[in-house]
Amino acid sequence: MMKQFITNLLHQANIAVAGDQPWDIAVHDDRFYRAVGTHGSLGLGEAYMNGWWDVSQLDQFFHRVLAAKLDTKVQLNWPVLAAVITGRLFNLQRQAKAFEIGQRHYDIGNDLYQRMLDERLTYTCGYWKDAQTLDQAQEAKLDLVCKKIGVQPGQRVLDIGGGWGSFAKFAAERYGAHVVAITVSQAQVDLGQKLCAGLPVELRLQDYRDVHDSFDHIVSLGMFEHVGVKNYHSYMKVVQRCLKANGLFLLHTIGSNVSGMSTDPWIAKYIFPNSMIPSLKQIATATEGRLVMEDWHNFSADYDATLLAWFHNFDTHWSEIKQHYSERFYRMWKYYLLSCAGAFRARNLQLWQIVFSKAGIVGGYHSIR
Numbered sequence: 001m002m003k004q005f006i007t008n009l010l011h012q013a014n015i016a017v018a019g020d021q022p023w024d025i026a027v028h029d030d031r032f033y034r035a036v037g038t039h040g041s042l043g044l045g046e047a048y049m050n051g052w053w054d055v056s057q058l059d060q061f062f063h064r065v066l067a068a069k070l071d072t073k074v075q076l077n078w079p080v081l082a083a084v085i086t087g088r089l090f091n092l093q094r095q096a097k098a099f100e101i102g103q104r105h106y107d108i109g110n111d112l113y114q115r116m117l118d119e120r121l122t123y124t125c126g127y128w129k130d131a132q133t134l135d136q137a138q139e140a141k142l143d144l145v146c147k148k149i150g151v152q153p154g155q156r157v158l159d160i161g162g163g164w165g166s167f168a169k170f171a172a173e174r175y176g177a178h179v180v181a182i183t184v185s186q187a188q189v190d191l192g193q194k195l196c197a198g199l200p201v202e203l204r205l206q207d208y209r210d211v212h213d214s215f216d217h218i219v220s221l222g223m224f225e226h227v228g229v230k231n232y233h234s235y236m237k238v239v240q241r242c243l244k245a246n247g248l249f250l251l252h253t254i255g256s257n258v259s260g261m262s263t264d265p266w267i268a269k270y271i272f273p274n275s276m277i278p279s280l281k282q283i284a285t286a287t288e289g290r291l292v293m294e295d296w297h298n299f300s301a302d303y304d305a306t307l308l309a310w311f312h313n314f315d316t317h318w319s320e321i322k323q324h325y326s327e328r329f330y331r332m333w334k335y336y337l338l339s340c341a342g343a344f345r346a347r348n349l350q351l352w353q354i355v356f357s358k359a360g361i362v363g364g365y366h367s368i369r
Contacts, residue, residue, distance in 0.1 A: 002037040003030065013068035015061065022057040023064050029053075041071065045266035045339075049331050058335065059308065062342025099184045099207070101226050104273050106163075106185035109324060113164075115317035116310050121164040121195070124222035124252060125303040125351045129369070134309040137302070142170040145219055147368050148295070148355055149248040151175040155216040158182070158242060160208050161223020165192035165201060172199040180213065182206040208238055217247045224253040228276050229261060232286035240290045240358065248357055249291065253278060254303075255350035271336050277349065291356040294365035300344050300351040307341035 007017055016024045027033075029052035035043035047053055055061045065071065117123055118138040126137025127144050145167065151157060153176030159167050162181020165188075171177040178200040183189060184207060192203045208227075218239055227235050239249050259279040262268070268275060287293065311334065318330060343349045355365065 003033040006033045006036055009070055010065075013064040013070055015064055023055065023060040025053050025055045025061065027053045040265070042265040042269065045270065045332075045335055048335050049270075049328055051331070058338035059304075059341040059345065062339045063345045064342075066343055066346035066348040100273060101275070102183065102185035102188070105271065106183070107187040109321070110164075110187055110191050111321050111324060112314075115321060116314040120166040120170065121191075122166040123163055125299070126306045126309075127299065128302045128305050129299075134306070134313070137306065137309075138166070139170070142167055143174070144368065145221065145250055145252070145353070146171055146175050146177075148353070149217040149219065149250050151177050151217060154178065156180070156214075158211065158213070158215040158218045160211075160218065160220040161226070162188075162203060163192070163221075164188050165196045165203055167219060167221060168192075168201040168203070169196050169199060172196070172201050180204065180211075180215070182208060182211060208235060211238060211242055213242060214244055215242050215247065216244055218243050218249045219252070220250070221252040222254070224251060225272070225275050225277055227278075228274065229259075229278065229282050232278070232282060236286045236290050239356075243358055245358055248294070248355055251283070251352070251354045251356065253283075253352055253354075255280065255283075255298075255300075255352045257348070257350065267336070270332055283354065287356060291358060292360045293354060294357050294361060295353075295355040295367045297353040297367070297369065298350055299353070300347065300349060303344040303349070303351045304341050307337050307344070311337040311341070 010017065010025070014021075014023075017027055018024070029047075029050070032047045032052040035047040035052070037043075039046070113121060113123065118126075118135045120135075120138055120142070122138040122142065125141065126134060127141035128137045129140065131137035131140050149157075151171055155177050157168075157171060157177045157179045159179055159181040162168055162179075162183050163185075165181050168179035168181040171179050180202045181192070182204045183192075184205070186205055189203050189205045196203065208223075224235070243249055254277050256277040256279045259281050261276070263272065263275045263277060284293075314333060314337065322330070340349070344351070357365070
């Protein structure tokens with residue numbers, strides 16, 4: 001009965017079991033059907049990690065699943081219900097848990113990220129408008145950010161969630177900025193300090209709530225997804241407190257089409273614990289009365305291309321690092337990168353760059369693309 005239900009459900013997205021299209025799936029173990037029917041997206045991901053099913057093109061499979069909204073047609077299951085209840089009752093991103101994401105995701109191995117990412121180690125969406133390669137797309141994104149906030153030589157810039165210092169290094173080298181980059185990952189600080197040596201860059205192992213300095217501009221690239229809606233007001237208070245009167249704040253974040261309190265159960269368990277994708281409404285509510293929105297730029301299709309490039313690098317260089325990881329990790333990481341590519345292709349997820357000022361730009365803000 002469960003097998004027929006799942007088979008019919010997939011058929012609604014023109015996905016066949018044992019078909020010959022690149023998005024059709026091969027089921028190796030019938031436990032797959034009960035896992036998906038009982039545990040939804042968590043069961044689907046774990047079944048893939050277990051090798052119970054395969055598909056030639058995971059990204060195409062997820063594009064079809066999400067475009068057909070199959071995720072809304074599976075009955076509410078316990079993992080989803082538990083995530084919703086937990087997100088409403090508890091502050092999963094409170095300060096006491098701030099460093100958990102660093103330890104469980106960003107600290108798993110610099111060798112992995114050095115082989116997967118671009119040469120600057122930029123772990124956020126690239127800007128592919130005029131780019132042909134991942135390195136070009138990431139440099140174009142970093143340059144776009146600098147131009148949008150109008151960085152001038154000698155200005156002090158805060159990067160909330162600075163990673164390995166990719167933006168800090170770029171802004172210091174190309175624009176003469178003095179950058180403070182904060183992260184909750186010790187591995188990122190250790191490598192980032194080496195990469196930024198000799199530049200006016202300070203990398204700190206620090207939670208955003210503990211920053212009290214004053215800055216000409218503030219950026220946050222791919223970190224807001226770890227803040228959580230219960231902390232959005234606190235986050236924006238920090239921005240308001242640390243940003244100088246005429247400064248600009250650029251928020252680069254993945255966005256959701258609907259407001260929620262939690263993330264996908266599989267992503268939460270295996271990739272980004274305590275994460276949460278913000279909605280338009282949630283960001284607007286958190287900034288209302290505190291900041292003026294000057295510009296809102298959506299280039300979510302570029303994340304599809306970025307994720308495919310990351311997977312290509314990861315897959316190509318797997319043999320160089322596989323002694324440090326398991327085959328189950330390989331399937332997990334492949335599933336993560338390609339399922340997300342499919343989600344952006346289906347426009348189930350967005351990528352926003354939003355520029356804010358403290359009190360409005362006199363004469364208006366000139367949008368840069």
